[in-house]
Amino acid sequence: GAVVSQHPSRVICKSGTSVKIECRSLDFQATTMFWYRQFPKKSLMLMATSNEGSKATYEQGVEKDKFLINHASLTLSTLTVTSAHPEDSSFYICSASGSSGRSYEQYFGPGTRLTVT
Amino acid sequence: GENVEQHPSTLSVQEGDSAVIKCTYSDSASNYFPWYKQELGKGPQLIIDIRSNVGEKKDQRIAVTLNKTAKHFSLHITETQPEDSAVYFCAASEGTYKYIFGTGTRLKVLA
Numbered sequence: 001g002a003v004v005s006q007h008p009s010r011v012i013c014k015s016g017t018s019v020k021i022e023c024r025s026l027d028f029q030a031t032t033m034f035w036y037r038q039f040p041k042k043s044l045m046l047m048a049t050s051n052e053g054s055k056a057t058y059e060q061g062v063e064k065d066k067f068l069i070n071h072a073s074l075t076l077s078t079l080t081v082t083s084a085h086p087e088d089s090s091f092y093i094c095s096a097s098g099s100s101g102r103s104y105e106q107y108f109g110p111g112t113r114l115t116v117t
Numbered sequence: 118g119e120n121v122e123q124h125p126s127t128l129s130v131q132e133g134d135s136a137v138i139k140c141t142y143s144d145s146a147s148n149y150f151p152w153y154k155q156e157l158g159k160g161p162q163l164i165i166d167i168r169s170n171v172g173e174k175k176d177q178r179i180a181v182t183l184n185k186t187a188k189h190f191s192l193h194i195t196e197t198q199p200e201d202s203a204v205y206f207c208a209a210s211e212g213t214y215k216y217i218f219g220t221g222t223r224l225k226v227l228a
Contacts, residue, residue, distance in 0.1 A: 042220075043206060046215065104149050105166070107163070
């Protein structure tokens, strides 16, 4: 149980375009989803926390107008990188936690590698 | 806010030997400490966790110890195997779901 998927696994886009990444909890209801960014050989940096049906809470230094997060249902959250630039190239990972049982646990998706050319 | 330090950054051990990775945290309110294994190009996978009301937890070859007074916790892997080679991250949380991750340890098990 507790499987989280991400789509796409890899994406290449041109500078100035927008790209959407989906995060789905496959076998549980995710009341809270998290979006992380990871640079090569670095740790995970939390970008934002989203609760189903409400606006995301962004970490300091993360531009909310650039990284749009939507958590419209208990199984789906999306991250849209708007007007992407090469410096947005990174590994983006989502995680989800549920409302029952060990609700403090986060289950991570496999990540999405974004390359902006 | 919480700060988590992790050591060492890289660790090489011979197959069959033990590996120990240590983390320290700063916020005494932290009460949940998971450990994750991340293989190249993949998301982190939870391997073991411990809550603050427990001092030690073991799952086969993996164990975690927690010293609340000193604010440090450690991951112990015994009888290491080549497939244990990966990057390991510790994290600390004070129960609001927000995790603060350590900087990671790249473990290499030499066959």
